[in-house]
Amino acid sequence: MSERKLAIVALSGGMDSCVTAAIAKEEYDLAFLHINYGQRTENRELQAFHEIVDYFDVEKRTIIDFTHFKKIGGSSLTDQNIEVSKADLNNINVPSSYVPFRNANILSVCGSLAEVIGASAIFIGAVHEDSSGYPDCRPDFFKAFERVLNLGTKPETKIEIITPIIQLSKEEIIKKGVELSAPLHLTWSCYKSEDKACGVCDSCALRLRGFQKAGIEDPIEYENKPVYD
Amino acid sequence: MSERKLAIVALSGGMDSCVTAAIAKEEYDLAFLHINYGQRTENRELQAFHEIVDYFDVEKRTIIDFTHFKKIGGSSLTDQNIEVSKADLNNINVPSSYVPFRNANILSVCGSLAEVIGASAIFIGAVHEDSSGYPDCRPDFFKAFERVLNLGTKPETKIEIITPIIQLSKEEIIKKGVELSAPLHLTWSCYKSEDKACGVCDSCALRLRGFQKAGIEDPIEYENKPVYD
Numbered sequence: 421m422s423e424r425k426l427a428i429v430a431l432s433g434g435m436d437s438c439v440t441a442a443i444a445k446e447e448y449d450l451a452f453l454h455i456n457y458g459q460r461t462e463n464r465e466l467q468a469f470h471e472i473v474d475y476f477d478v479e480k481r482t483i484i485d486f487t488h489f490k491k492i493g494g495s496s497l498t499d500q501n502i503e504v505s506k507a508d509l510n511n512i513n514v515p516s517s518y519v520p521f522r523n524a525n526i527l528s529v530c531g532s533l534a535e536v537i538g539a540s541a542i543f544i545g546a547v548h549e550d551s552s553g554y555p556d557c558r559p560d561f562f563k564a565f566e567r568v569l570n571l572g573t574k575p576e577t578k579i580e581i582i583t584p585i586i587q588l589s590k591e592e593i594i595k596k597g598v599e600l601s602a603p604l605h606l607t608w609s610c611y612k613s614e615d616k617a618c619g620v621c622d623s624c625a626l627r628l629r630g631f632q633k634a635g636i637e638d639p640i641e642y643e644n645k646p647v648y649d
Numbered sequence: 650m651s652e653r654k655l656a657i658v659a660l661s662g663g664m665d666s667c668v669t670a671a672i673a674k675e676e677y678d679l680a681f682l683h684i685n686y687g688q689r690t691e692n693r694e695l696q697a698f699h700e701i702v703d704y705f706d707v708e709k710r711t712i713i714d715f716t717h718f719k720k721i722g723g724s725s726l727t728d729q730n731i732e733v734s735k736a737d738l739n740n741i742n743v744p745s746s747y748v749p750f751r752n753a754n755i756l757s758v759c760g761s762l763a764e765v766i767g768a769s770a771i772f773i774g775a776v777h778e779d780s781s782g783y784p785d786c787r788p789d790f791f792k793a794f795e796r797v798l799n800l801g802t803k804p805e806t807k808i809e810i811i812t813p814i815i816q817l818s819k820e821e822i823i824k825k826g827v828e829l830s831a832p833l834h835l836t837w838s839c840y841k842s843e844d845k846a847c848g849v850c851d852s853c854a855l856r857l858r859g860f861q862k863a864g865i866e867d868p869i870e871y872e873n874k875p876v877y878d
Contacts, residue, residue, distance in 0.1 A: 484717045491711065492762050520764040521757060524801050528753040533721050535749040556801035564800050568793045572753050572785035 424449045427541040427582070428530050433468030435607040435627060436585060439593050440545035441476060442602035443584045448541060451480035453533060455526055457519060458490035464614035471606040480537075484529050489519060523556035524565065527581065531569045534579050541580045542569075547593065548586050559586055590630025598636065605639035619644035653678045656770040656811070657759050662697030664836045664856060665814060668822050669774035670705060671831035672813045677770060680709035682762060684755055686748060687719035693843035700835040709766075713758050718748060752785035753794065756810065760798045763808050770809045771798075776822065777815050788815055819859025827865065834868035848873035 427448035431437045432455070444450055454469040456462050466483070473481050523546065530542045546557045555561065566581040573579065585593050597604050609627045610617035617624050619642040629648035631638040656677035660666045661684070673679060683698045685691050695712070702710050752775065759771045775786045784790065795810040802808065814822050826833050838856045839846035846853050848871040858877035860867040 482720065484720070485714070488713045488758065489761070491713070492758075492765055520761040521798070521801055522761070524757040524760060524797060525754070528750060528757045529717065529721075531750040531753060532718070532748075536721055555803055558800065561797065561800040564793065564797045568753060568790065568797050569750070571787065571790040571793050572750055574747075574784055 425541065426451060426537065426539045427543055428453055428534050428537075428539045429543045430455070430526055430530055430545070431469055431472060432545075433465035433472065433607060434545070434609045434623070435597065435604055436545035436547055436593060438472050438545075438604065438607045439597040439600070439602045440543050440585055441472065442597060442600040444541075444543040444582070445476060446600075448543075450476065450478050451482070451533075451537060451539060452476075452478055453482045453484060453530055455484050455486050455529070457486040457522065457525075458488075459519075460612065461608065461610060461614050464608050464610075468606055468608040472603055475603040475606060482533060486525060486529075489522070489525075492520065521556060523554075523561070527562075527565050527569070531573065531579065535573050535577050540578065541582050543582045543584065546583050546586055547588065547590070549589055557586075559583070562586070589633075590626050591633040594630050594634045594636055607640070613643065616641045616643045618642070619646060654770065655680060655766065655768040656772055657682055657763050657766075657768045658772045659684070659755055659759055659774070660698055660701060661774075662694035662701065662836060663774070663838045663852070664826065664833055665774035665776055665822060667701050667774075667833065667836045668826040668829070668831045669772050669813055670701065671826060671829040673770075673772040673811070674705060675829075677772075679705065679707050680711070680762075680766060680768060681705075681707055682711045682713060682759055684713050684715050684758070686715040686751065686754075687717075688748075689841065690837065690839060690843050693837050693839075697835055697837040701832055704832045704835060711762060715754060715758075718751070718754075721749065747783050750785060752783075752790070756791075756794050756798070760802065760808065764802050764806050769807065770811050772811045772813065775812050775815055776817065776819070778818055786815075788812070791815070818862075819855050820862040823859050823863045823865060836869070842872065845870045845872045847871070848875060 425448050427444050428451050429441045429444050431441055431452045441450065452473045527542065534542055548557055562581050562583050569579050609623045611621040611623045612618040617640055619628060625648055628638060628645065632648060654677050656673050657680050658670045658673050660670055660681045681702045756771065763771055777786055791810050791812050798808050838852045840850040840852045841847040846869055848857060854877055857867060857874065861877060
């Protein structure tokens with residue numbers, strides 16, 4: 421029997437959650453949870469999820485269907501009528517890809533699962549810079565949610581929310597991932613395409629700029645590979 | 650166009666949420682949200698939901714599928730292998746019907762919908778007494794969640810969480826319902842049966858005792874109608 425504590429890692433299939441998993445693995449046994457919230461590129465993300473979990477050689481994987489986000493709408497990620505905006509890395513507004521209050525929904529279901537399987541931590545790869553205005557990526561939000569989690573579960577349940585890369589830049593996340601041998605080649609970030617990454621959506625732009633700043637070649641294929649600065 | 654503000658009411662089909670809706674209606678235009686979390690009596694609850702919403706003559710109704718709670722398990726309400734315990738109204742432990750961290754999941758999806766449709770309040774019929782030990786029914790929990798809601802949504806989004814019956818006893822809720830002409834005859838509370846209420850599960854016991862204390866006849870049919878004190 422393992423003496424290590426158990427943690428749930430919310431794993432989208434993207435680079436941030438993959439590096440988060442590599443960090444969590446240093447101290448915890450892992451259980452992976454993936455959310456299908458009806459985003460355009462879900463099939464590709466789910467493939468990335470399974471490949472990453474296989475890479476980490478973990479049995480416990482839970483896939484949760486949040487396709488009601490399609491019903492709720494309000495985001496270009498889940499509503500085909502709202503266009504995925506091209507990246508504007510200097511935009512200070514909340515971008516069209518913001519899925520309303522998504523992280524609270526993810527943390528809630530992670531909290532339910534954590535209480536049932538006895539996990540003592542939830543790792544989530546939120547990044548404050550990456551949020552490019554997502555309000556549910558702020559450190560204060562996670563801190564407040566951890567309070568909710570401990571108030572709203574059984575008295576004996578104690579769960580930490582750990583956001584190990586929240587203060588890192590994409591460049592630092594990539595370097596950390598390489599250092600920990602995180603399988604970045606298996607990750608998927610593009611919001612728009614499922615075969616080759618588009619290279620121009622918010623998510624691709626942040627990723628590519630990160631690799632360029634780190635001076636490391638991004639191991640995945642792109643349709644377009646603009647230089648960002 | 651209505652000048653009234655819009656509120657989401659989380660409506661299970663039970664008595665508490667029905668009375669909560671009647672209270673909300675005094676000040677707000679309503680949108681109803683129902684969660685199917687894979688509980689045993691969902692069909693009957695969904696029927697009650699539609700009948701109550703029709704009674705209030707409201708168009709906006711959203712049904713959200715949370716059947717992943719079945720996958721997560723850990724509750725007699727969603728796991729057929731855990732027995733629904735007979736009521737023990739003096740039990741001080743968390744009962745087997747507790748669905749881990751359920752209210753956080755409900756509030757999260759209400760928060761997402763509220764942000765998209767521009768609702769300024771979420772009404773939820775949580776009752777502290779009724780909780781019979783449910784940790785996610787405490788006033789502190791809701792207060793903490795309201796903070797999460799306002800930290801985790803767009804800067805211009807301001808949403809209140811309103812729990813108008815949280816401090817009421819079942820007896821008071823029933824009297825309030827009768828006073829506001831809430832359609833108690835359309836509600837469903839039983840955790841166990843779908844044709845006639847069992848009369849002996851936690852939820853039936855709390856309901857029946859409430860009616861008995863209020864000196865009002867419960868308008869729904871029961872298999873057994875014990876006297877509780």
